[in-house]
Amino acid sequence: MSEQIEELDPAVAPEDEAEAYMLDRKAVSAILETVEAGDQAHLTQLMEPLHAADIADLLEQIDEADRAALIRLYGQEFDGEILSELDESIREEVISILTPQVLTQAVRELDSDDVVDLIEDLEGDQQETILDALEETDRVAVEQALNWPEYSAGRMMQREVVMAPEHWTVGQAIDHLRATAEEDLPDQFYHIVMVDPRLHPVGNVTLGKLMRSRRETRLADILEETFQIIPAMRDEGDVAYAFNQYHLISAPVVDEEGRLIGVITIDDAMAVLDEEHEEDILRLAGVGEGSLSDRVAETTKQRLPWLAVNLVTAIAASMVISQFEAAIAQIVALAVLMPIVASMGGNAGTQSLTVAVRALATKDLTGSNVWRVIRREVLVGLVNGLIFAVIMGVVGVVWFGSPALGYVIATAMVINLVVAGLAGTGIPILLERFGVDPALASGAFVTTVTDVVGFFAFLGLAAWVLL
Amino acid sequence: MSEQIEELDPAVAPEDEAEAYMLDRKAVSAILETVEAGDQAHLTQLMEPLHAADIADLLEQIDEADRAALIRLYGQEFDGEILSELDESIREEVISILTPQVLTQAVRELDSDDVVDLIEDLEGDQQETILDALEETDRVAVEQALNWPEYSAGRMMQREVVMAPEHWTVGQAIDHLRATAEEDLPDQFYHIVMVDPRLHPVGNVTLGKLMRSRRETRLADILEETFQIIPAMRDEGDVAYAFNQYHLISAPVVDEEGRLIGVITIDDAMAVLDEEHEEDILRLAGVGEGSLSDRVAETTKQRLPWLAVNLVTAIAASMVISQFEAAIAQIVALAVLMPIVASMGGNAGTQSLTVAVRALATKDLTGSNVWRVIRREVLVGLVNGLIFAVIMGVVGVVWFGSPALGYVIATAMVINLVVAGLAGTGIPILLERFGVDPALASGAFVTTVTDVVGFFAFLGLAAWVLL
Numbered sequence: 004m005s006e007q008i009e010e011l012d013p014a015v016a017p018e019d020e021a022e023a024y025m026l027d028r029k030a031v032s033a034i035l036e037t038v039e040a041g042d043q044a045h046l047t048q049l050m051e052p053l054h055a056a057d058i059a060d061l062l063e064q065i066d067e068a069d070r071a072a073l074i075r076l077y078g079q080e081f082d083g084e085i086l087s088e089l090d091e092s093i094r095e096e097v098i099s100i101l102t103p104q105v106l107t108q109a110v111r112e113l114d115s116d117d118v119v120d121l122i123e124d125l126e127g128d129q130q131e132t133i134l135d136a137l138e139e140t141d142r143v144a145v146e147q148a149l150n151w152p153e154y155s156a157g158r159m160m161q162r163e164v165v166m167a168p169e170h171w172t173v174g175q176a177i178d179h180l181r182a183t184a185e186e187d188l189p190d191q192f193y194h195i196v197m198v199d200p201r202l203h204p205v206g207n208v209t210l211g212k213l214m215r216s217r218r219e220t221r222l223a224d225i226l227e228e229t230f231q232i233i234p235a236m237r238d239e240g241d242v243a244y245a246f247n248q249y250h251l252i253s254a255p256v257v258d259e260e261g262r263l264i265g266v267i268t269i270d271d272a273m274a275v276l277d278e279e280h281e282e283d284i285l286r287l288a289g290v291g292e293g294s295l296s297d298r299v300a301e302t303t304k305q306r307l308p309w310l311a312v313n314l315v316t317a318i319a320a321s322m323v324i325s326q327f328e329a330a331i332a333q334i335v336a337l338a339v340l341m342p343i344v345a346s347m348g349g350n351a352g353t354q355s356l357t358v359a360v361r362a363l364a365t366k367d368l369t370g371s372n373v374w375r376v377i378r379r380e381v382l383v384g385l386v387n388g389l390i391f392a393v394i395m396g397v398v399g400v401v402w403f404g405s406p407a408l409g410y411v412i413a414t415a416m417v418i419n420l421v422v423a424g425l426a427g428t429g430i431p432i433l434l435e436r437f438g439v440d441p442a443l444a445s446g447a448f449v450t451t452v453t454d455v456v457g458f459f460a461f462l463g464l465a466a467w468v469l470l
Numbered sequence: 471m472s473e474q475i476e477e478l479d480p481a482v483a484p485e486d487e488a489e490a491y492m493l494d495r496k497a498v499s500a501i502l503e504t505v506e507a508g509d510q511a512h513l514t515q516l517m518e519p520l521h522a523a524d525i526a527d528l529l530e531q532i533d534e535a536d537r538a539a540l541i542r543l544y545g546q547e548f549d550g551e552i553l554s555e556l557d558e559s560i561r562e563e564v565i566s567i568l569t570p571q572v573l574t575q576a577v578r579e580l581d582s583d584d585v586v587d588l589i590e591d592l593e594g595d596q597q598e599t600i601l602d603a604l605e606e607t608d609r610v611a612v613e614q615a616l617n618w619p620e621y622s623a624g625r626m627m628q629r630e631v632v633m634a635p636e637h638w639t640v641g642q643a644i645d646h647l648r649a650t651a652e653e654d655l656p657d658q659f660y661h662i663v664m665v666d667p668r669l670h671p672v673g674n675v676t677l678g679k680l681m682r683s684r685r686e687t688r689l690a691d692i693l694e695e696t697f698q699i700i701p702a703m704r705d706e707g708d709v710a711y712a713f714n715q716y717h718l719i720s721a722p723v724v725d726e727e728g729r730l731i732g733v734i735t736i737d738d739a740m741a742v743l744d745e746e747h748e749e750d751i752l753r754l755a756g757v758g759e760g761s762l763s764d765r766v767a768e769t770t771k772q773r774l775p776w777l778a779v780n781l782v783t784a785i786a787a788s789m790v791i792s793q794f795e796a797a798i799a800q801i802v803a804l805a806v807l808m809p810i811v812a813s814m815g816g817n818a819g820t821q822s823l824t825v826a827v828r829a830l831a832t833k834d835l836t837g838s839n840v841w842r843v844i845r846r847e848v849l850v851g852l853v854n855g856l857i858f859a860v861i862m863g864v865v866g867v868v869w870f871g872s873p874a875l876g877y878v879i880a881t882a883m884v885i886n887l888v889v890a891g892l893a894g895t896g897i898p899i900l901l902e903r904f905g906v907d908p909a910l911a912s913g914a915f916v917t918t919v920t921d922v923v924g925f926f927a928f929l930g931l932a933a934w935v936l937l
Contacts, residue, residue: 028837054696056715064839181682191719192678193660210677211659215648229521247744248523250737252658270717273740277714280747281828284754288824289817295829295839299849306821310814310854314861317813321806328802335795338805342791342812342921343784350756350780354773357755361748362762370495372531372762379766386770387777394781454809 026057031064038073046076055084062097063090063295074100083109087117091124092297098129107136114190115144116161116271123153156242157235159275160256160265163189166196167222169205174218176208191268196255197222202262204232204255232257233267239275244366246272283364286442287357289313312447320345320454327462330470336403337465340412344461347391348419348453355380355427356449360441363431377428384424388417411468415461419453426452493524498531505540513543522551529564530557530762541567550576554584558591559761559768565596574603581657582611583628583738590620623709624702626742627723627732630656633663634689636672641685643675658735663722664689669729671699671722699724700734706742711833713739750831753909754824756780779914787812787921794929797937803870804932807879811928814858815886815920822847822894823916827908830898844895851891855884878935882928886920893919 030049037046050058062070062085074081074097081101086109089097098106110118110133118137122130122145134142144162151157165188167176176195180188194207206226216225229249233242233256245251246269256265285291289309297305324331324341331337359376362368368376392413399409430448431441497516504513517525529537529552541548541564548568553576556564565573577585577600585604589597589612601609611629618624632655634643643662647655661674673693683692696716700709700723712718713736723732752758756776764772791798791808798805826843829835835843859880866876897915898908 026833026836031836031838054716056717060834063834064836066842177681188678188682191676193719209658210681211647211655214644214677214681215655247740249521250523252660252737269736269740270719273714273736273743276740277743277747280744280751284747284751284824284828287751287755288820290821290824295825295834295843299846299853302846302850303853306818306850307854307857309821310817310858313814313817314810314858317810318865320813321810324809325806328806331805332799332802335799335805338798338802338808339788339792339795341805342809342925343781343788345809346784346787346921347777347780350777351773353755354757354776357751357757358762361751366493367527367530367762369493369498369531371498375533376762379769382766383769383773386766387774390774391777391781398785454813458809 026060031061035069038076043076047080055082056088058085059088063093071100079105081105081109083112087113087121090294092294095125095129110136115141118145119148119158151235154239156233156237156256156267159239159271160267161189162265163187164196164263164266165192166198166263169197169199169223171222173213173216173220176213176222194253196263198263204263206230235264240279242267243272243276243279247276283442287446289446316447316451319451320458323455323458327466330462330466334469336408337462341458341461344415344419345454345457347416348423348457349450351384351420352423352427352449352453355424356431356445359428359431360445363435363441373432380424380428381421384420388420392416407469411464412461415464418460419457422456423453493527498528502536505543510543514547522549523555525552526555530560538567546572548572548576550579554580554588557761559764562592562596577603582608585612586615586625618702621706622702623700623704623723623734626706626738627734628656629732630654631663631730631733632659633665633730636664636666636690638689640680640683640687643680643689661720663730665730671730673697707746709734710739710743710746714743750909754913756913783914783918786918787925790922790925794933797929797933801936803875804929808925808928811882811886812921812924814883815890815924816917818851818887819890819894819916819920822891823898823912826895826898827912830902830908840899847891847895848888851887855887859883874936878931879928882931885927886924889923890920
């Protein structure tokens with residue numbers, strides 16, 4: 004797990020490069036052709052400029068057979084970082100292709116927090132294989148990290164911390180830093196954490212400030228203004244939120260007694276923020292944990308539950324319709340128009356719901372403004388309802404020549420859009436109160452409400468007014 | 471725009487704090503009560519532990535009258551950072567409440583890149599007021615930054631860069647750093663950028679490595695492995711993507727001639743990543759640029775266009791239904807069951823669409839795997855379609871006692887779910903090819919397709935088979 008510093012290759016530094024992303028379609032084709040030709044030297048040369056994250060993307064984009072062929076030909080060059088960048092869905096497959104020597108070599112290059120990332124989702128026997136590949140001290144570090152719950156700050160943190168007693172001077176800190184062995188320092192660090200005698204963190208000093216201050220300056224006099232301590236049990240999503248909210252660069256992690264046990268840096272927080280967003284988007288669409296490299300069977304399984312929930316709600320809406328079969332038999336126009344009311348309600352509900360789910364996630368929707376937000380959503384529903392009521396009323400009259408039908412659809416539209424605003428905001432708030440992720444479950448509830456209310460209001464009013 | 475370093479207040483460091491977020495409901499109530507009582511000293515005391523980002527959140531959560539009262543009472547304490555953290559929707563309102571002295575003071579505290587963030591969305595006269603409040607050199611810097619297009623790397627970057635010629639040693643770099651005046655250095659910096667004689671960046675050295683190396687070491691020997699140069703015209707979304715993909719901490723920005731003109735750090739990239747995600751989620755739901763602090767009129771206006779598009783597509787679907795009025799008049803069960811087919815298609819389409827939109831955004835869906843992904847989505851639609859076809863076939867038979875109706879709804883379900891997979895993947899890919907943001911427009915197209923196909927397949931088959 005030592006750090007590798009390579010001389011910068013001018014061919015690698017894309018000085019005049021306009022593209023942010025090196026893995027274009029042409030590059031992929033060229034690599035696949037080389038794999039097919041079995042030309043190892045050329046493959047190594049083509050892969051040279053790619054970052055481990057790009058190689059991981061490449062492996063995710065090609066199919067299983069190409070993946071196996073590429074990995075076998077690439078052989079010894081296979082880097083540990085590629086493994087930690089790989090999507091979970093193909094990680095086990097790739098690990099099973101690597102030879103034991105390549106795997107051992109690859110894993111030993113990684114920092115312990117990356118190894119933790121890598122193995123936490125693997126099957127038991129693959130976990131064992133990788134733990135066995137590690138050196139003793141690294142294995143212990145990884146096993147200790149795994150003792151913290153998944154998605155906790157304890158799992159996220161690096162265990163290597165640069166710390167200094169609060170009474171030290173700049174000179175003492177610099178001397179200490181220079182005397183510390185390379186392997187006891189984190190790969191990247193930006194702050195020195197000051198601790199009191201009980202090892203409780205009391206402040207951060209940036210390296211920039213340390214370097215520019217006089218040797219006799221007390222560290223306590225050049226502390227950063229913004230400083231946050233993170234309990235090891237805190238959820239990783241809350242950690243990412245704090246980094247983004249308070250513009251943290253690194254933050255010390257403490258155990259139950261408040262003692263410094265690690266540090267989290269912004270790059271890891273950014274990765275978590277990205278994952279959390281991804282999860283929210285996919286959950287809002289009822290996709291669970293989808294990824295492009297999943298196979299048909301897995302993807303089908305992931306999407307099925309949400310479709311099943313939707314089937315139940317759709318049948319519930321149909322049952323409402325079946326109560327009005329007599330009315331529909333008399334006026335078939337009702338069957339033609341009823342999906343419009345339901346669809347508008349569903350869309351308006353999804354709008355309110357999405358804003359509410361995001362506001363809950365970013366802690367912008369709180370006890371202080373919940374009633375004002377609900378009132379606003381209901382009013383927005385009312386205003387948009389009135390606007391579309393007029394339009395649909397006119398459409399109803401023009402299309403079917405019946406002013407009464409126009410009134411009915413207009414009234415149903417207003418009712419359903421108001422209900423959509425109410426349900427779209429209220430349901431995620433209630434779910435959050437009951438500890439259910441609102442991104443996951445709100446959609447099904449809200450569209451059930453708008454479908455049922457939409458059909459009931461329209462068909463009920465029609466039966467009452469028109470028959 | 472000098473840096474303020476305050477002695478860390480022990481009351482501010484939440485040593486035993488379990489909550490990530492300091493602005494809870496109780497804190498907000500206490501602050502509002504103090505504002506009502508007009509107790510300035512107590513207000514200052516209550517606001518003391520809050521970060522500028524928390525104060526901005528507070529202002530967003532309370533209503534307009536409370537906001538004005540709080541800002542007036544808080545007076546001189548109002549910090550420039552609060553302004554740059556504020557949501558755009560209330561920024562102009564808050565600025566108009568501040569007295570000229572408070573505004574000048576607040577703005578002068580900010581870094582030039584924060585001032586740029588602050589004023590780029592303001593009306594012309596408020597922009598002028600703030601530019602006039604700045605000192606001459608800062609105003610010029612801000613005006614230069616505004617020359618770069620919105621959402622470009624040039625707008626994002628800090629103009630203060632720490633650089634060194636490529637032939638320097640560690641000792642020379644440290645001496646240079648210590649000799650540089652405070653105001654010519656960025657607030658926070660983590661790397662020294664090495665440049666060639668034409669000012670082209672050639673590598674990064676981290677401060678940690680600088681500090682630990684011997685004075686006579688050449689900078690060129692301790693360069694970081696990962697190094698990316700960002701053209702000033704690059705889109706901020708691509709910049710954020712590169713930071714996340716390549717785990718960058720800071721990256722040099724260059725002009726058209728490749729000369730170093732600024733630097734972007736990961737905290738700014740993280741903020742952009744967060745905004746881009748937010749935008750994607752809201753666009754997928756057809757909400758545009760919604761924010762909780764928008765008023766009813768603005769919110770109504772933001773949501774109306776999407777609802778109007780949905781109305782057009784719903785009417786299109788209704789027109790399909792109206793072609794089958796005769797069939798519905800004979801078999802009312804068709805009206806009861808038809809929304810189920812459309813709704814299942816809509817949901818399956820949304821699932822495919824969301825996965826495709828995300829994969830396009832993260833550059834995981836490319837020319838290399840587009841056909842494989844489309845094939846997978848169609849197969850998933852087919853398998854789920856067959857599963858739900860069986861279920862709905864049975865429901866149709868049990869509910870309406872007609873095996874023929876069961877066959878019809880089952881077949882329509884399979885057709886619509888296959889089409890949903892195809893449209894849900896194909897439409898975002900096509901939109902991306904034509905340069906339209908797939909997050910913005912795909913939803914309307916996909917549900918139109920699934921509604922029209924769902925109604926047409928079900929009613930058409932029914933008319934053909936059952937009549």
